[in-house]
Amino acid sequence: MRILLPAIALMLGSATAIAQPRETAVSSTPDIRPFIAQEINPKVHLLTLPKDWYAALSGNVVLIEQSDGFVVVDSGGNAGNGRAVVRYAKSLADRPIKAVMITHWHGDHPQGLSAIRDAYPKVRIISTRGTEEGIRGPASYDIGYTPDPKFDRATANLAEKNKADYLKLLDDPTTPPDRKERIKRALGQFDEMTRDFVGSYLVLPTETFEHELVIKDRDVPVHMLFLGRANTDGDAIAWLPRQKIVASGDIVVSPYPFGFGSYPADWIVTLGKLKALGFKTLIPGHGDPMTGVGYLDRLIASIRDLQAQVGPLAKAGVSLDNARKRVDFSKSIATFGDTAVIKANLQGLFFDPMIGSAYKEARGEPILQGDLEGFPPPEVTDTPPLSRAIHHKF
Numbered sequence: 001m002r003i004l005l006p007a008i009a010l011m012l013g014s015a016t017a018i019a020q021p022r023e024t025a026v027s028s029t030p031d032i033r034p035f036i037a038q039e040i041n042p043k044v045h046l047l048t049l050p051k052d053w054y055a056a057l058s059g060n061v062v063l064i065e066q067s068d069g070f071v072v073v074d075s076g077g078n079a080g081n082g083r084a085v086v087r088y089a090k091s092l093a094d095r096p097i098k099a100v101m102i103t104h105w106h107g108d109h110p111q112g113l114s115a116i117r118d119a120y121p122k123v124r125i126i127s128t129r130g131t132e133e134g135i136r137g138p139a140s141y142d143i144g145y146t147p148d149p150k151f152d153r154a155t156a157n158l159a160e161k162n163k164a165d166y167l168k169l170l171d172d173p174t175t176p177p178d179r180k181e182r183i184k185r186a187l188g189q190f191d192e193m194t195r196d197f198v199g200s201y202l203v204l205p206t207e208t209f210e211h212e213l214v215i216k217d218r219d220v221p222v223h224m225l226f227l228g229r230a231n232t233d234g235d236a237i238a239w240l241p242r243q244k245i246v247a248s249g250d251i252v253v254s255p256y257p258f259g260f261g262s263y264p265a266d267w268i269v270t271l272g273k274l275k276a277l278g279f280k281t282l283i284p285g286h287g288d289p290m291t292g293v294g295y296l297d298r299l300i301a302s303i304r305d306l307q308a309q310v311g312p313l314a315k316a317g318v319s320l321d322n323a324r325k326r327v328d329f330s331k332s333i334a335t336f337g338d339t340a341v342i343k344a345n346l347q348g349l350f351f352d353p354m355i356g357s358a359y360k361e362a363r364g365e366p367i368l369q370g371d372l373e374g375f376p377p378p379e380v381t382d383t384p385p386l387s388r389a390i391h392h393k394f
């Protein structure tokens with residue numbers, strides 16, 4: 001999805017915190033760049049981006065080892081990410097990746113699928129129907145549905161546009177030296193990301209489900225659940241009842257939420273259902289795992305704050321632009337942390353788009369997926385193939 005590059009521009013533009021590279025938890029890993037591996041449980045592993053990653057996002061990828069193969073949650077943001085997932089699975093066990101569940105349609109989650117399916121052509125690809133519809137359009141991706149150099153070029157062009165702003169900062173004598181160091185690192189990451197995008201294309205789910213799809217296993221059964229709309233209209237989670245581990249997709253993103261095309265009221269209800277699972281560990285769609293519900297409570301409180309401030313203005317007929325000027329979320333933002341990076345990203349990636357959603361919700365207007373208000377249109381588009389997914393009515 002086109003959100004990922006412009007969103008990242010915001011993040012780097014506000015990157016004033018000191019990056020903290022982390023140790024790799026698993027010692028002898030293959031080349032899984034740009035990911036870092038973490039063992040959550042001997043059968044559950046997480047691939048996540050380092051905190052000092054500034055180029056296009058990739059969602060967290062979770063590998064769950066069952067007796068006859070891996071169930072993987074999400075696939076990364078490009079073919080290079082997908083190849084890293086395959087290499088990492090091979091390093092863990094001599095078992096195939098038998099299924100991938102895509103939590104939601106935003107491109108940083110399904111765009112690694114092509115590489116996983118190249119390695120395992122029979123892999124089951126599972127999502128909700130809303131997510132399948134999101135992957136099929138509206139044409140909001142920088143990759144197409146078949147490998148095509150024109151999409152590689154479009155991604156490279158977008159990366160160059162992102163880089164241009166930072167190159168200016170490098171030339172600016174007023175830019176502090178430590179920021180220049182971060183910018184130099186980021187420029188290399190944009191090049192790495194552009195290489196990883198080459199040959200990426202979208203792959204549609206082979207199966208969709210309504211409420212719950214279980215992949216049985218003696219030790220690590222995986223329950224794929226749709227708890228309701230939240231960050232998108234089709235957010236699925238993977239729940240491991242034996243281990244009490246849940247992979248939430250972008251219903252929960254740490255250390256700050258994303259709020260593009262999201263449903264404020266439903267999101268609160270869905271977060272309540274997520275809490276009611278009684279998880280011991282929650283693996284968010286981005287960022288580090290968490291053990292308590294404190295972050296979820298802060299997220300719920302911030303959505304309520306949005307509704308409380310935006311709703312009355314929307315109902316009174318104040319224009320969206322004027323409503324934006326009259327709201328103040330500094331108190332909510334402070335509950336997430338007070339670093340400059342968190343403040344800027346919460347405003348840009350969560351509150352700004354969520355003001356629009358809360359406004360529409362209060363007026364009873366539909367919140368549309370793929371509505372990329374404020375983002376430039378894609379350079380090239382592609383026609384989505386027809387759905388061939390088997391739909392399970394459960």
Ligand SMILES: [Zn+2]
Nearest residue numbers: 059106108250
């Ligand atoms: Zn994401």
